[in-house]
Amino acid sequence: MINKVVASAAEAVADIHDGASLAVGGFGLCGIPVTLIEALHERGATDLETVSNNCGVDDWGLGILLKDGRIRRTISSYVGENKEFARQYLSGELEVVLTPQGTLAEKLRAGGAGIPAFYTPAGVGTQVSDGGLPQKYDAEGNVAIASAPKEVRSFQGAEYVLEESLTPDFGLVHAWKGDRHGNLVFHATAMNFNPLCAMAGKITIAEVEELVQPGELDPEHVHVPGIFVQRVVLAPQGEKRIEKRTVAVASSASGTPKPSPEQAGA
Numbered sequence: 656m657i658n659k660v661v662a663s664a665a666e667a668v669a670d671i672h673d674g675a676s677l678a679v680g681g682f683g684l685c686g687i688p689v690t691l692i693e694a695l696h697e698r699g700a701t702d703l704e705t706v707s708n709n710c711g712v713d714d715w716g717l718g719i720l721l722k723d724g725r726i727r728r729t730i731s732s733y734v735g736e737n738k739e740f741a742r743q744y745l746s747g748e749l750e751v752v753l754t755p756q757g758t759l760a761e762k763l764r765a766g767g768a769g770i771p772a773f774y775t776p777a778g779v780g781t782q783v784s785d786g787g788l789p790q791k792y793d794a795e796g797n798v799a800i801a802s803a804p805k806e807v808r809s810f811q812g813a814e815y816v817l818e819e820s821l822t823p824d825f826g827l828v829h830a831w832k833g834d835r836h837g838n839l840v841f842h843a844t845a846m847n848f849n850p851l852c853a854m855a856g857k858i859t860i861a862e863v864e865e866l867v868q869p870g871e872l873d874p875e876h877v878h879v880p881g882i883f884v885q886r887v888v889l890a891p892q893g894e895k896r897i898e899k900r901t902v903a904v905a906s907s908a909s910g911t912p913k914p915s916p917e918q919a920g921a
Contacts, residue, residue, distance in 0.1 A: 657836070658835045658836075659835060659836065659837045659881070659884060659885060659886055659887045660835045660866065660886075660887050660888070660889070661886050661887070661888050662888075663694075663888065664690045664691055664693070664694035664862065664888050664890065665694045665697065665698065666888075667691065667694065667860045667862075667886050667888045668691055668694045668695045668698055668700075668827075668860065669698070671695055671698065671700050671824075671825055672700065673700055673701050673702045673703075674702045674703070674704075674727075675700065675703055675704070675823075675824045675825060676703070676704040676705075676706065676823035676824045676825070677703060677704070677705050677706065677823055677824065677825050677826070677827055677856075678706045678707070678763060678821065678823040678825070678826045678827070678851075678852035678855045678856050679692070679705055679706065679707040679717060679826075679827045679828075679852060680707075680826075680827065680828040680829055680847065680848050680849030680850075680851075680852040680853070681707065681708065681709075681716065681829065681845075681847060681848060681849065682708050682709075682844070682847035682848055683708075683709060683736075683898045684711070684712065684715060684716060684895075684896050684897070684898045685844055685845055685847060685898075686829050686841065686844070686845030686846070686847050686848075686849055687711070687716045687717075687829060688827045688828055688829040688860075688861075688862050689715075689716065689829070689862075689890075689893045689894060690829075690862045690888070690890035690893050691827045691829075691860060691862050691888070691890075692711075692716060692717060692719065692720065692827065693719070695720065695827075696719050696720055696723070696725070700725065701724070701725045701727075702725075702727045703720065703725055703726050703727060704726070704727060704728040704729070704730070704823070705717055705720075705726055705728075705729045705730070705731075706729070706730045706731075706759075706763070706821055706823050706852070706855075707729070707730075707731055707848070707852075708731060708732055708733055708756065708759065708847070708848050709731055709732070709733040709734060709735070709736070709737075710726070710729055710731055710734060710737055710740050711737065712736050712737050712898065713737055713738055713739050715896055718737055718739065718740075721737070721739055721740060721743065721749075722739055724743075724748070726749065727749070727750065728749070728750040728751075728752070729749065729750070729751055729752070730752040730754055730759070730821070731751065731752070731753065731754065731759070732753070732754050732755060732756035732758075732759045733756070734751065734753070736898065744791075744792070745792060745796070746792070746794065747791060747792040747793045747794050747796075747799060749791070750790050750791040750800060751790060751791070752790055752802070753788060754783075755777040755778055755783065757775075757777055758775055758777050758778065758783075758818055760848065760851055761773060761775065761818070761820075762818060762819070762820050762821040762855075763820075763821055763848070763851035763852060763854065763855040764851050764854060764855075765820035766820035766821045766822040766854070766855040767822075767851065767853075767854025767855045767883065768854070770820055771819065771820055772817055772818060772819045772820060773817075773818060773820070774808060774810065774815035774816065774817055774818070775815055775816060775818055776813060776814070776815050776816075777816070778816050779807060779814045779815065779816050780814075782802065783802075783805075783816065784804070784805050784807055784816040785804055786801065786802050786803050786804035786805070787801050787802065788801060788802040789801055790802055805817055805818070820855075821855055822855055822856075822857060823855060823856055823857070824856070824857055824858065825856050825857065825858050825859070825860065826852045826853050826854075826855055826856020826857075826858070826859035826860065827852070827856075827859075827860055827862075828849040828850075828852050828853045828859065828860070828861050828862070828879075829845065829849060829861075829862050829863075829864075829890075829893070830849065830861050830862070830863045830864070830878075830879075831845065831863070831864050831865065832863060832864070832865045832866075832867055832872060833861055833863035833865075833866060833867070833884075833887050834866070834867050834868060834869045834870075834871065834872055834881075834887075835866070835868075835869060835887065836869050836881040837861065837880075837881030837882075837883070837884030837885070837886075837887055838869075838872050838877045838879070838880055838881045838884075839853065839861055839863070839877065839878055839879040839881075839884060840872060840876060840877060840878055841878050841879075846878060849879075850878050850879050853879045853883050853884060854879065854883050856883075858885045858886070859883055859884045859885055859886070860884075860885065860886040860887075860888070861884050861886070861887050861888070862888050862889075862890035862893070863887060863888070863889060863890065864890065864891055864893070865889075865891065866887070866889045
């Protein structure tokens with residue numbers, strides 16, 4: 656079997672060229688390939704097209720590439736929590752293809768499975784199927800690029816819209832464990848979009864928190880088999896941030912709410 660382990664994140668992303676398309680795993684800030692994104696940022700690649708559930712926050716994840724103007728176009732389902740994203744989109748600097756979340760997931764899964772397109776009910780009767788959804792504005796706030804109409808067909812009395820699958824040039828994912836053959840295991844909710852992006856990328860690069868020997872992973876627990884992964888890099892010290900910290904309010908003996916230690920500044 657091929658040893659897919661590379662020595663560093665910089666080496667792993669060295670051939671990601673200007674204008675490349677990237678499927679990037681994660682959901683919010685959970686399970687995002689921080690180490691690979693930082694290495695790509697340091698490399699200086701620009702004019703990128705990203706496919707991801709969201710585009711990070713202003714100073715983390717894909718947000719660091721966005722902030723420096725490295726992303727030309729993004730296909731996403733959620734674009735909140737990032738003021739710079741909104742500014743670039745509304746000022747005509749960024750092209751945005753808004754996609755229903757389930758449709759985005761299936762576009763990636765279908766791409767990895769070799770299925771070129773599929774029909775879904777999501778978006779029928781809206782601008783998703785009818786066209787006209789603003790994808791890019793000009794500097795004056797006019798719509799410069801709008802989405803095109805999509806094919807709609809009826810099956811058993813219900814209408815469905817045709818959606819094409821996605822096979823980006825590269826897939827960047829974060830996994831809990833991996834071996835040198837590229838077999839991956841994700842932890843809890845960090846699984847999210849990571850397996851789909853791993854499947855869809857023509858060249859998939861996985862950063863793993865723990866690198867184990869072949870045979871140590873239970874085959875029944877492998878989430879993505881190594882056939883979908885071309886490179887593996889060990890990234891044990893990646894920072895994990897919380898997008899929105901929610902703290903429960905404790906109650907005193909009298910029943911009067913009292914601030915938690917975080918709220919009290921402890």
